[in-house]
Amino acid sequence: MQTKQTDLNYVANTYGRFDAAFASGSGASYTDEDGRKYIDFGTGIGVTLFGACDPEWVAAVTTQLTTLGHTSNLYYTAPQAQLARLLCQRTGMKKVFYGNSGAEANECALKVARRYGKDKGRHVIVTLRNSFHGRTIATLAATGQDKFHAHFGPFPEGFRYVDANNPAQLDEAFAAGDVCGLLMELVQGEGGVIPLEKSYVQHAAQLCSEHDALLMIDEVQTGNGRTGSLYAFQQYGILPDVVTTAKGLGGGLPIGACMMGEKCEFTLGKGDHGSTYGGNPVCAAAALNVISRLNEEVFEGVKEREAFIRKELEGVRGVNGVTGMGLMLGLSVDKPAGEIAAACLKDGLMVLTAHEKVRLLPPLNISFEDLRQGIDILKKNL
Ligand SMILES: Cc1ncc(COP(=O)(O)O)c(C=O)c1O
Structure with missing residues (x-):
């Protein structure tokens, strides 16, 4: 070979x-x-x-590729705008930031939470043990599995881990009043395909609301029709403040999205975040094809x-x-x-x-x- x-x-x-x-x-x-x-x-x-x-996806991609392949985010492009509109219409989110992977979508979410909590003096991000959120240094820090932390420290501070499906631990994690966001998968994918209980997720949503912290759902793996709805949160009876996704979104081209709800749609301002390729027209056209067919x-x-x-x-x-x-x-x-x-x-x-x-x-x-x-x-x- x-x-x-x-x-x-x-x-x-x-x-x-x-x-x-x-x-x-x-x-x-x-x-x-x-x-x-x-x-x-x-x-x-x-x-x-x-x-x-x-074939339909290939046609959408090649049409875009032979029309307008890349411009950077210094300019407006139709596939990006149309995809953001469709995602917002179908999720209840208000704004979309594009990256190129799941890790980048989560990096954006972490920045949104930190920026959201900054003026209120809250910076702690709570995540679940056995979670997986990516391979960058910050998303590794968010990942609640020690084996990923062994060789790459020091990590950014301000992450707190709790066991999944344990509401009492979650209450305790929020008790100090320093939490700006909670990031979790609804089905822990890399952790062994373990779904969270509905009552636990609803409790988490309530807690975030009471503490003015962002409820951030990592739908990198569960999203885009995989679990039998466009996003898994739609089967949990919650409306998150942030939803991240990637993987199936592009259907085979790299694109990630961090979708922001009403509470934080204006949290990031000009210059706060960016990506050269993020939302590239070809990848956005691929995702537009995927989302409009789901x-x-x-x-x-x-x-x-x-x-x-x-x-x-x-x-x-x-x-x-x-x-x-x-x-x-x-x-x-x-x-x-x-x-x-x-x-x-x-x-x-x-x-x-x-x-x-x-x-x-x-x-x-x-x-x-x-x-x-x-x-x-x-x-x-x-
Ligand atoms: C839930 C979840 N979040 C984030 C990631 C990271 O995505 P990527 O590999 O595109 O950076 C993954 C990848 O498996 C994932 O399953």
Whole structure:
């Protein structure tokens, strides 16, 4: 495998890759450099929502690319403005800042919270243990997992961690009156596909409101139709002050968004934040295509596919439980998840892991035939 050797020689040694080099993809099917076919239950970690090289998405991207590819944020561009309008209309948020990744979307959220609390003398940001918010220094600090903190300190100060689904700990974290924001995922993705309880999330929203702190929901992984609604918060009966997203937003091109609600829409002013590429017209056109296609029919389809997967895998030997929402599912398994994922790949199925679980993030429109075939491969390797 020449690609593998060249990669090992020259690409930074930060990824533990599976033993496959992909040459092409179409829908839920990928082909490696040796011509072997694979079914995709991973969507490039929750990115290619409508499958690889989805024709409508490709058309939207290429049209924009051959019309206006980049201008910087010194000028107005239509795809950015239209996407922001659509996101605000569909979420109840008021303003959108664009970055290029989930980490950058969260960096923006952290800055919004700090700026919001600054004049009131509050700077602490509360996050959950077992969370994941990104790989930059500040988003690593926000990430409540010690293993990410081992080698890269000192980190920025002012983060406080609490256990998920523990309202008493949350009350305690807010008690000193120094909290400017709470950042959390509604389904902890990298942490093992663990959904938060609705009552806990509503308690958190109430607490933020009482303490004039920003309720910030990280929808980098849960967002953009993945859980069966446009954003997962819409199933929790809350309206956050900040929603961050990325991954599936661009459907395969890098774009992240930090959406700000009424409480903080004017918190950042001119010069407070920026990004050269953020909201680049091609990436914004890609996201506009994705968001305008995510409708009730797609969400129904997500729920039907979730039900199908659960029916097939719940109670099967080797599976001790299925967690998650929509097409963001985690399987508690008997064997090490990494071994299962590697064995599935050998048999032509791409799956992900999250901590000790096998994680499934298939395309939202995957055919039931592909689902069936993939599940058969998975069952064989459990
Ligand atoms: C919930 C959550 N937040 C943030 C990130 C970071 O996103 P990115 O890798 O695009 O920076 C991830 C990535 O897995 C994520 O799952």
